[in-house]
Amino acid sequence: MWVRGFRAHTISGRGFNLFKPLRRHFRATPSYRLGKKFFDQKLYKEAAAIYEIAITNETSKNYVQDMFYYGYALYYANNRKDSKPDPVALQKAATAFSKVIESSPTTQDAYIFLARTNSLLEINDAMAKNYQDYIKVVTDKGPEELAKETTKKKLVEAYNNIGAFYAATNDKAKAKGQMP
Numbered sequence: 001m002w003v004r005g006f007r008a009h010t011i012s013g014r015g016f017n018l019f020k021p022l023r024r025h026f027r028a029t030p031s032y033r034l035g036k037k038f039f040d041q042k043l044y045k046e047a048a049a050i051y052e053i054a055i056t057n058e059t060s061k062n063y064v065q066d067m068f069y070y071g072y073a074l075y076y077a078n079n080r081k082d083s084k085p086d087p088v089a090l091q092k093a094a095t096a097f098s099k100v101i102e103s104s105p106t107t108q109d110a111y112i113f114l115a116r117t118n119s120l121l122e123i124n125d126a127m128a129k130n131y132q133d134y135i136k137v138v139t140d141k142g143p144e145e146l147a148k149e150t151t152k153k154k155l156v157e158a159y160n161n162i163g164a165f166y167a168a169t170n171d172k173a174k175a176k177g178q179m180p
Helices: 019-026 030-040 044-054 063-077 087-103 108-120 124-141 149-168 172-176
Strands: none
Touching (some): 030 044, 030 063, 044 063, 063 087, 063 108, 087 108, 108 124, 124 149
């Protein structure tokens, strides 16, 4: 059986069925697939429009994921050098990330993107709190999570931004305390 260029079969007796992961992928809602296609092509405004429709169905099994990608798309659509950020869209992104955090408190990237969104909105106290929450979530996940390169980079970002926030508010003790 062929599915978009992939043939479903067991590969050379190793017990790996190529069709199983594909079948799970294609069960996703059409709005998710369409939104993801736009997102992957860096058409963030178009992806956000699709996800905005998708998140109206709160009973969807992909609701939290759609909400995350909605915020994600809005963030990237407004974090371009060639355009001025739209505060209304960024507020929608912040709301989306907050809902993801409420539904799935261990989704660490929701915290970091909420912090980045609040930075673009220049809500620096909320930004610092979101970065602190990110640090707590990844730390609670343990050494395996902390050892990942992407996590390390995001931790550096978090500590730098929290330190800069406290330095700007003349709280030098807290600024220095942000060093891991």
